[in-house]
Amino acid sequence: MNIKKMTFVMLALLLFIMPVLLLLLQSVSSPWRFQSGESFHFQIESFQVLWSAANLLEATLWSIVVGAGVLILNMAVGIAAGKALSTLSFKGKPLLEALFLSPVLIPVLAVAMGLHLFMIQAGLADTALGVILIHLVPTIPYSIRIFHNSYAQLGKHMLEQPVVLGAGPLQQLFTVELPLMKPAIRSVTFLTIVISLSQYAITSIIGGGRIVTLPMIFFPFLDTANTSVMAAFAVWFAMIPLAMYIIVEAFILLLPYSRMPWRNTR
């Protein structure tokens, strides 16, 4: 191992691994008070305290329902728009691409406040569907972009092949495009779920306190729970994208040419 690689490993450990390890350690030990001479004390009560909180499981469930809805819609819209953008060529395409990316630049809080009245009139306020819709705003621009890039990387020839062989649009999608776009599917899964899990303000505006997702109970928890329980909560947050990732990975295995994972090298 040369010096440069050592530096990289040290830096990665310090900047990216250590914080996560700290959270894990703190979640399974009593709050640290080293200056008063207390030593490291192992415990798992913090997870029990966390799970016994009345609304934790409910909030976890809501987060999963909302996250799954957001993910499915992201996949559908992203794949469709990605394919259209990479196969069509028309005047004003750059403008349309910029327009699709523009929601990233508008504050999502402004959008949620502006949509609030409409959501009430449409009966979508205080419903999971309303929350899913508002969570689309900060996620779909990224998904369209990722799938657009992915289709562009596949290249025209790869997309023409199934058309030449007479496959319909769905068959093209499932036998050629999706199996070749696994990395894009994984990125979109992670990004979408984590962004959806990160929304407190817009969930509270549109969900009106009825749709209680995990962030909605994380903030009140700060005032009451000790550091160990909060650390356990933080670890719990990471479990949801991981679980979603495993589920999506299982779906990916169902795609053609991936039945035997032990044969796949990627």
Place this chain on the structure above:
Amino acid sequence: MKLFNNKSVYLLIPALLFLTLPLYGFFSAIFQSLSGGDRWTFEYYLDLLESTRFLSSIWFSIRTTLIATIVSLIIGVLITRSFYPYLEHHVPRLLVWLPMLFPHFVWGYMIILLLSETGLAAQLLVEAGVLQNSSAFPIWTRDPQGIGIIVTYVWKEVPFVILMLLPVYGSIKPGYYDLVKTLGGSKFRQFTAIEWPAIFPVLIETALIVFSFTISAYEVPALMGTTFPEMISVLSYEWFYGSGWEDRPMSFAAMVSLSLLILAFSAAGFSILQKKRWRAMRGRSI
């Protein structure tokens, strides 16, 4: 033969339908910030300009966000350009992206755990004898300078910057480095002549995404900030849900002003890119 007929146009429909959401929300926010019952009015914007709370908040937001954006870009570029051969591998890349698994405010809590006055860093420094007691540790979280907010965002955005830059560095041909070396160029010239033109457009784009996200996000400043000065999103959220309905138009006006600010920054960014591209093309034709 034309294999892709215009039927693909229908594939754009879901995305166009989606666009109505942010556009409707944005224009409705503008509408509500301008409507004074039965007539149009600019009074909420005039009120904003007179409100010291708003002015100090928008200044604090711009300053904090600019620092966080620039610092994360610099660190991101340094890490990517120093280590991208390793980052091409699977495991190191996953390690670097580990922080992306957590929402921003959870990462913020980690910063509190680490850097607060009773946090781990303070305790370790006391143990090591550097500090007399933990109250001698500087206030870095929930501080009026926004240090906690900056640290959280920088730490969280660096992996994102690396994510955006990695494909660019992967596509730079190694031969270019040899060329600069043969011509006697220094390390610095290697960066300015080879890497900078390639990464500049991506840097501008990343900067815009990070800037607009950071300046308008509510969660981290709500966790890490103080009551004065506060980030603009926290102030708007407070006005939106405040004691009375009379503050709501103010909240819309503040959010619309923020959007205009971000749009101005974006326009500036894109015009720089346009100029740069034009110049690059001219350079090639000579």
